[in-house]
Amino acid sequence: MIDAKDFLASRPPVLDGVGTPEPDVAPAFDEPHGSGAMARDRHxxxxxxxxxxxxxxxxxxxxxxxxxxxxxxxxxxxxxxxxxxxxxxxxxxxxxxxxxxxxxxxxxxxxxxxxxxxxxxxxxxxxxxxDDESYAQSVVRYCAGRMMGARGTMMELSRKGVPREIARRAVAQADETGVFEDAAWELGRRYARKTEGMDPDKRRQRFWSAGGRKGHDPETLRRVAGELL
Known part of the structure; x- marks a missing residue:
């Protein structure tokens, strides 16, 4: 049986839509920080x-x-x-x-x-x-709605120009309240429905791939897969 940790080790998080400009209609849809922008030079x-x-x-x-x-x-x-x-x-x-x-x-x-x-x-x-604190919280809520994990959310906050310390606090608070755990289980339930009837190993691989892209940790994905897949 393939192990979640080994499977994810060679697959770093790749967030859906990262690097693709999105409309300015919501906190998590503003234009990517640093993407296509003129960065400051050494002066x-x-x-x-x-x-x-x-x-x-x-x-x-x-x-x-x-x-x-x-x-x-x-x-x-x-x-x-x-x-x-x-x-x-x-x-x-x-x-x-x-x-x-x-x-x-x-x-x-x-x-x-x-x-x-x-x-x-x-x-x-x-x-x-x-207000970077308020903005960070809105991005965390958006990421949770997309069933993203702590790592994926941290990447999204960084991409959007949130100061690192503020991003860390926002992610830590969400982690403590079970936001990312709930997101992983919701993702698991979705893939359980989508892959019903498939080979068990393939079901787990698809779930782990999705979970890795969204930045969930291997231990959480292993527990969810063991229960639902």
Whole structure:
């Protein structure tokens, strides 16, 4: 009989949909943190360079497409304009909840200097318009609804730009209250129905594959499989 731990050892978690831009309609559907974004270079500025456009004005190069691929990004007229950056941030937050990391990346995408984006993000956090703790909890709930495990949820939080310590606390709290255990059992019941009548080893393999992709731990998957499959 194949063991769950051995089976999963060669199959690291691969979350469904990771790396694929999704609509900005829910906390877990905002654009991937760092995916397609201009990361900061070693000097703390966003990558991408600048181009001289008309009258020697110093502006970011134009023509880049948005992360979702649905048109060019509208770049900031003045990369150091704090008021304009703040308005852009508020529009982004109005469209969808975001983490501080994801918002900072989007502002850099729009052509604002990294220090300006940092200042705006810090201020929005101070006045509670940006709340990583609350956002992390919403992502955990979303992941639980997708029957994801602790590892998978941690990966999703990281992908969305949630600070690591906040992500750890959110995952630990959910783990303590049995959120991921319940998710594993729900996943097991679903695969028990889907694979009814199949060879027992194949049933377990399919369940372990699904559980591994969703980031559940082998011991939990072994217990669920032993009971349901």
């Amino acid at each position: 703390g500025m966003c990558r991408g360079g600048r181009a001289r456009v008309g009258g020697g004005a110093d502006r970011r190069a134009v023509g880049r497409r948005s992360r979702g691929g649905f048109g060019p990004v509208t770049l900031a007229e003045d990369p150091q304009d704090v008021d304009s950056c703040r308005e852009a941030a508020l529009r982004l937050l109005d469209a969808a909840p975001r983490s501080s990391g994801a918002l900072r990346d989007r502002l850099c995408d729009k052509g604002y200097d990294a220090d300006v984006a940092d200042a705006v993000v810090t201020r929005l956090t101070e006045v509670r318009l940006l």
